[in-house]
Amino acid sequence: MAIKVLVVDDSSFFRRRVSEIVNQDPELEVIATASNGAEAVKMAAELNPQVITMDIEMPVMDGISAVREIMAKCPTPILMFSSLTHDGAKATLDALDAGALDFLPKRFEDIATNKDEAILLLQQRVKALGRRRIFRPIVRPSVTPVTPVTPVTPRSSSGAVLGSVGTSAPNVSAPVRSSPVSSIRASGKQYKLLLIGTSTGGPVALQKILTQFPANYPHPILLIQHMPAAFTPAFANRLNGLCKIEVKEAANGDILRPGCAYLAPGGMQMMVERTGVTGRIKVLAGSAEMNYKPCVDITFASASKAFGGDVLAVVLTGMGADGREGARMLKAAGATIWAQDEASCVVYGMPQAVASAGIATQSISLEHMAESILKESVRG
Secondary structure, eight states, X not given: OOEEEEEEOSOHHHHHHHHHHHHTXXXXXXXXXXXXXXXXXXXXXXXXXXXXXXXXXXXXXXXHHHHHHHHHHSOOOEEEEEOSSHHHHHHHHHXXXXXXXXXXXXXXXXXXXXXXXXXXXXXXXXXXXXXOSSOOOOOOOOSSOOOOOOOOOOOOTTSSSOOOOOTTSOSOOOOOOBOOGGGOOOOOOOOSEEEEEEOTTHHHHHHHHHTTSOTTOSXXXXXXXXXXXXXXXXXXXXXXXXXXXXXXXXXTTOBOOTTEEEEOOTTSEEEEEEETTEEEEEEEOOOTTOSOSSOHHHHHHHHHHHHTTSEEEEEOSBSSOTTHHHHHHHXXXXXXXXXXXXGGOSSBSHHHHHHHTTOOSEEEOHHHHHHHHHHHHOOO
16 A cells, blocks of 8 residues: 655645656555645645645744644644755754654755656655554653762673674674663763664754763764755854754864763764874875765774774664665674664664674664763773
């Protein structure tokens, strides 16, 4: 049965074109369109669509207000369309905070022409949201940091968290089962770097995790979030205002500092190189053929060469498999790899890729991820 879609936009042209693109896919069906947020709220309750595409700026009721009402009355996966401007980025982040799950840049030229890449991307995003077996509204993260948990005595090699892992591990294995936080015991391993890679659903997930870190978190953090160049400065600023740690958009030549998170700039590639006891960030344009800018695989691979096994790497919600090959390199160097569990993911793509390949040693819910990271990486 086709995934039922509600298209919301005040432009009749965009409503028509988005509907045409969605309906081109036999797995999708547009059941109705709305020209403003108020209509969208009413139709969402009456028609029970499986996915809603939503514009932000509309008369009568804007998209952000509509998202809030829909999430309160009849929670539904929502894909936002946003302009590639600073104001558009801020509004999109507000919409994600209100409950929207994903966003796409609103490019007139891509919608007006039959650009295959844009058509396929829209169809893939809608299907990814519509295939969620049970839609669970994401609990908005608290901005009150928690006190880090003192690690317990290290466990033996049969413990829940492994330390150094060799290259002889099988390439494919059964997916890792989700681990309740009570079952996770700190390995006692010493780390020098935390890596977090994510895509769809990542902004909310990163906010939930990082707002729980104390200001004196002892390691630098590299964040790789699939996001356009116009969005990453606004996202870094938002996180910096909410978190006790410092969060900034990474710049070429940045020296890694403990308690600082560096967000990979959109449209660029972020790498890290070792400089004495710490590291330095390299921001490069990268190859035009790369599917993702920034790319989790590239940052993870560079960290495997610069820091070897002294890394805790976490792969969060996201579509596709970006991060799997970089995580494989990290694991071969002795790093610890974790994945978000399926139940708490917006899209279980990237975490599934590392889990099903036998690369991740833990599969952890978003609700417990921050506590688990602190337990593992902060020594008492």
